Amino acid sequence: MGARAMSRKAVIESVGMAVAERVMPNSEFEAIVETSDEWIRTRTGISERRVSSDEETCSYLAAKAASQALERASCDPNDVQMVVVATVTGDYIFPSTASLVQDMIGATNAGAFDVGAACAGFIYSAQVAASMIESGTIDNALVIGVDVLTKFVDWSDRSTCILFGDGGGAVFMRAQENTNRGLIATVMNSDGSGAKHIKIDVGGSLHASGSESSKGKSCHIFMEGREVYRFAVKAMGESCCSVLEKAGVSADEVDLFVPHQANLRIIEAASQRIGLPPEKVFVNVQKYGNMSAGSIPVALYEAEQSGKLKKGGLVLTVGFGAGLVWGANLIRW
Ligand SMILES: CC(C)(COP(=O)(O)OP(=O)(O)OC[C@H]1O[C@@H](n2cnc3c(N)ncnc32)[C@H](O)[C@@H]1OP(=O)(O)O)[C@@H](O)C(=O)NCCC(=O)NCCS
The missing domain is CATH 3.40.47.10 (Thiolase/Chalcone synthase)
Known part of the structure; x- marks a missing residue:
């Protein structure tokens, strides 16, 4: 895994994001577990987080972020060649969340797969997509990192329930020659x-x-x-x-x-x-x-x-x- 020497680079053209609507401030935890806003802020730096509803699924947030990234890159969904979703909280064990997202955003000509590397998922998936672009296998990719961990939280465990929130972001990567970007x-x-x-x-x-x-x-x-x-x-x-x-x-x-x-x-x-x-x-x-x-x-x-x-x-x-x-x-x- 060395530095890249190839002339064909995977450049990030645009970014999108989507987080759950509901804001849950630290103070709400004071009624659920033995904790305080002060403890949470001083030990973690967290003041509030987003908590997803039943409708705000992993694929929903991923598709929302992805559509925004495509719009900002002025890219037609039909032109997307690969959808990569980094997540450990996908809608199902299978099918992959990437396939659901590919359908939701209308990326009719794209391949799709998930990458499971937890909180390092975006690092791994961006690298995987970039390698496919640099090698010439594909010309562009949507790389989405998304998780809805509050759906897996034990709300009576004060040492974990305060830490997590729900949301994700997407980048649109495209091949470019003769650039130092990417x-x-x-x-x-x-x-x-x-x-x-x-x-x-x-x-x-x-x-x-x-x-x-x-x-x-x-x-x-x-x-x-x-x-x-x-x-x-x-x-x-x-x-x-x-x-x-x-x-x-x-x-x-x-x-x-x-x-x-x-x-x-x-x-x-x-x-x-x-x-x-x-x-x-x-x-x-x-x-x-x-x-x-x-x-x-x-x-x-x-x-x-x-x-x-x-x-x-x-x-x-x-x-x-x-x-x-x-x-x-x-x-x-
Ligand atoms: C979870 C974390 C915030 C706890 O902070 P900490 O300073 O390590 O606290 P400790 O685990 O040493 O616990 C200290 C005390 O606070 C208590 N405590 C834990 N959560 C608490 C909470 N929400 N409110 C009040 N007290 C709490 C513990 O029970 C413990 O009490 P004890 O000494 O009587 O047993 C911290 O360990 C952490 O951030 N770890 C990494 C977590 C992380 O990033 N995970 C994701 C990786 S992708």
């Missing part, structure tokens, strides 16, 4: 020995829901917060440093750092390790909590809207999550 370098890692630290036991084929083996097991998110915290700071620091090294770029040259938005303290600790000053770090975790694969593309959308992310700027994105899995993409915007 994905520049990528690193991707995994350590499955840490699978036990963050998982949902029931619903997969090991403990299928309703099966004998699922009895006494939970269908909600389980997480060892402290273990994941330690891993996250280390993984973010390592993958950012190694992606910069691969590209032969120093941290000073990065215009904007757009990390996975799980916890403000994790973002601050990792930024310090990498040597990035606060003014170069994009943060919106206070508004949305952890949207898993949705976090990075939503942050990219808002960074662009706010004027912090400009065409030609160097943006460093990094994700980490259940797997354990982590990775980083360096992108010339």
